[in-house]
Amino acid sequence: MVWSIDYHSGVPVYLQVVQQVQSAVASGVLREGDQLPSVRALAEQLRVNRNTIARAYGELEHAGALENRQGSGCFVRASATPLRKAVRTERLTGAVDSLIVQAHTLQVSDDDLRGLLDERLTEFDARRKSEE
Amino acid sequence: MVWSIDYHSGVPVYLQVVQQVQSAVASGVLREGDQLPSVRALAEQLRVNRNTIARAYGELEHAGALENRQGSGCFVRASATPLRKAVRTERLTGAVDSLIVQAHTLQVSDDDLRGLLDERLTEFDARRKSEE
DNA sequence: TTGACTGTCATATGACACCATGACAGTTTT
DNA sequence: AAAACTGTCATGGTGTCATATGACAGTCAA
Numbered sequence: 409m410v411w412s413i414d415y416h417s418g419v420p421v422y423l424q425v426v427q428q429v430q431s432a433v434a435s436g437v438l439r440e441g442d443q444l445p446s447v448r449a450l451a452e453q454l455r456v457n458r459n460t461i462a463r464a465y466g467e468l469e470h471a472g473a474l475e476n477r478q479g480s481g482c483f484v485r486a487s488a489t490p491l492r493k494a495v496r497t498e499r500l501t502g503a504v505d506s507l508i509v510q511a512h513t514l515q516v517s518d519d520d521l522r523g524l525l526d527e528r529l530t531e532f533d534a535r536r537k538s539e540e
Numbered sequence: 541m542v543w544s545i546d547y548h549s550g551v552p553v554y555l556q557v558v559q560q561v562q563s564a565v566a567s568g569v570l571r572e573g574d575q576l577p578s579v580r581a582l583a584e585q586l587r588v589n590r591n592t593i594a595r596a597y598g599e600l601e602h603a604g605a606l607e608n609r610q611g612s613g614c615f616v617r618a619s620a621t622p623l624r625k626a627v628r629t630e631r632l633t634g635a636v637d638s639l640i641v642q643a644h645t646l647q648v649s650d651d652d653l654r655g656l657l658d659e660r661l662t663e664f665d666a667r668r669k670s671e672e
Numbered sequence: 673t674t675g676a677c678t679g680t681c682a683t684a685t686g687a688c689a690c691c692a693t694g695a696c697a698g699t700t701t702t
Numbered sequence: 703a704a705a706a707c708t709g710t711c712a713t714g715g716t717g718t719c720a721t722a723t724g725a726c727a728g729t730c731a732a
Contacts (some may be wrong), residue, residue, distance in 0.1 A: 420690060427641070434644035447709060457692045462710070473645075478709040489647050496646040497656065503639050504660045509559070510635050512566035513605070514628040515621050518661050524629065525657055528636045529650050535678030550689095552719060578678060589721050610679040611729030640676070 409437055413454050421456055425464035433484060435475065435532055436539035444474070444482045541569055545586050553588055555655070557596035564603065565616060567664055568671035588621045 409433055413424050432438040444450070447465065451458040465482050468474040472489070476482045489496060511521045541564055545556050564570040576582070579597065583590045597614050600606040604621070608614045621628060644652045 422690080427638070431637075431641045434641045440687090446707080448707090457690095459693090459710090460691060466707085477699080478697070480708060481699095482709080486646075487647065489544050491646070493648075496648055497652070500639075500643055500646055500656060501660065503642055504656055505563075506559075507632075507635050507639055507657075508660055508664055509563045509566045511632055513562050513619075514623070514632055514715060515558070515619065516625075516632055517627055518665070520629070521632070521661075522654075522657065524632060524636050525622055525639075525654065528633065528640055529653070532637075532640055533650070579680090580678085590679095591681095591722090592720060595719095597679085608679060609729085610727065611677080613678060613729095631728080 409427075411450070411454055413456065421454075422460050422464040422467070425454075425461060426467050429464070429468055430473065435486070436536040440484055440486045442484045444484070446481060448509050543582070543586060545588070552657075553586075554592050554596040554599070557582075557593060558599050561596070561600055562605065565619070570616050572616055574616045575594045576616070578613060656658035 411425075411428060413421055415421070417424070429438065429444070438444075444465070445453070447458050447461045450456075451461045454461070465474055465476055469482075473485060473487065474482050475485045475523045491499075507522070511518075516524075543557075543560060545553055547553070549556070561570065570576075576597070577585065579590050579593045582588075583593045586593070590650075597606060597608055601608045601614075605617060605619065606614050607617045607622070640653070643650075648656075
């Protein structure tokens, strides 16, 4: 798995780690049972403090994506959202609306936005397949 | 225009104001030449400090969405992005990818995501039309 | 011109998020 | 048992966000 942190993006480092793990799970790079780099190892690799990584892993455990075992390591859990579909869709709606606003701000047309989503979905799908 | 600030969302107030202005412009509630509430008036209405609103308006002016004239007020500018289409699309791509990851994390299927985007785009379009 | 409105800037202060240092606790291997 | 690994917690520094306040500068109407 490839990690990359942008220290000047304004996005907290621990959040970038969280998002990259989620992204890796979404694209099939990480699968159920996989072990993540140890807190110290990843911290050293990214030149970041151990606690920053520990916090990221902690958030992911809280969200149900990871299982952290003291002494053993951190492992990807089987994803099983306890939320009803209506709730999940509602949460996505906010993100979709933000995207639409951003598209309009950048003066990208609705059709181009639809096309871009299709394109990226296909890209993700291809990556998932190639990981099998 | 309706304003609503969530003080417990963790999102900085000034950013919420920025996003709501962008959203209002995107949905046609605000149009070129429209005057926004004065810094002091909006600050009082939202029970927020003047500087917080001033910062939001300042960011929006820096982004090219507003023109702030000392003594007169703050006005919506004609949107004209100086960026090439390729650059704009590239910026959107990051947001689209985040959305895809979030959809996967929430276990929403690709088709449902496409449908949701269509639904929200239609909703925005209807709102734009009704503002004319 | 005067007064009331606009936006802007500088400063100080408090709360909180982020991140780093060091110590601690559990597990696995030797 | 000892060593080397794992994750975790308490503490303190630093920066951002928001507040409060005061002062200044430009615009417009009475």
